[in-house]
Amino acid sequence: MSNTEVTPLVPREGWHVMHLFYHVDHAQWALFGDDEKRQAKTRLTELVQEIRATPDTHLLIFSVATPKADLGFMLLTPDLQVANMYEKQLSLSLGPEILSPSYSYLSQTEGSEYTTTREQYAAETLKGEKGMEEGTPEFDAALKEFDERMAHYLKHRLYPVLPDWPVICFYPMSKRRTGNDNWYSLPYDKRRELMAGHAKVGRTYSGRILQLITGSTGLDEHEWGVTLLAKDTIDVKSIVYEMRFDEVSARYGEFGDFYIGMQLPLDVLFRRICL
Ligand code: 76R
DSSP: OOGGGSOOOOOSSSOEEEEEEEEEOHHHHTTSOHHHHHHHHHHHHHHHHHHHHSTTOEEEEEEESSTTOSEEEEEEESOHHHHHHHHHHHHHTTOTTTEEEEEEEEEEEOOOTTSOOHHHIIIIIIIIITOOOTTSHHHHHHHHHHHHHHHHHHHHHHSOOOOOOSEEEEEEEEEOEETTEEGGGSOHHHHHHHHHHHHHHHHTTTTTEEEEEEEOTTTSSSSEEEEEEESSHHHHHHHHHHHHHSHHHHHHEEEOOOEEEEEOOHHHHHHHTTO
16 A cells, blocks of 8 residues: 555644664674675665655654664654554565664654744743833844744654764653652642753753654653664763752753764775675
């Protein structure tokens, strides 16, 4: 059945995101002749090109550090039917039984419920902190600048274009729900205040860490997928460390396994994973 015959599953806003991790079965690969190996690599290369040529669709490919996995993909695309189709094709692209899934994660891009609203910015920042007066040209200009910045910001969260920075770190996380440390029983204003502290730490990594938080409640085991892109692993290590002291992570954060990958051009990647 071709993909045009099924009902698309495009969320009202945002895209679907899959993180896919595989081991290479080198015993099976060794049974391939040179021609078969070449054809297999060509098949994967062509599939990658096809996926990357699909509108609103991005595919990151990386070699994974440590034997947790060999190869990783991060696929972002609106329609879950398309994501599912590509995911099955990626798994089989090098031939049956060559790639075996070692871990995977399904999530969606999302806005944040803690984003500063226009009203909050006008009241708290412009009038409160900066002492501006409503209706003045400075006030209007500052508010317009805020609107533009927020539109840009929301677009990046929902429809991100990720840079080709070499280091990719992925881990899933949830907010704790035990005893006195139940994030979900905190009032909204308290959560918002705590998240403001979190974001303040995060912003000090601007230009060094690009973070994409994707939501996965009801979709996968944890509540969010955290994807961090960096140029230096030390920035990954220090942001995660520093955030552990921030109450949102210190008191309420629960984490899954961490995966570190390196984005590479396909030919280099094939050599790296000994194909
Ligand atoms: O997106 C924004 O810039 C707005 C502020 C912001 C929100 C709403 C923000 C900023 N984050 C938000 C939401 Mn974050 N973030 C993480 C982790 O390892 C850990 O301890 C936690 C993993 C990191 C490293 C990180 C980095 N953030 C979230 C959420 C959703 C929570 C919810 O909705 O309840 C999670 C799970 C989460 C986790 N965060 C930032 C960063 C960085 C670097 C920033 C600053 C981004 C920037 O302004 O450039």
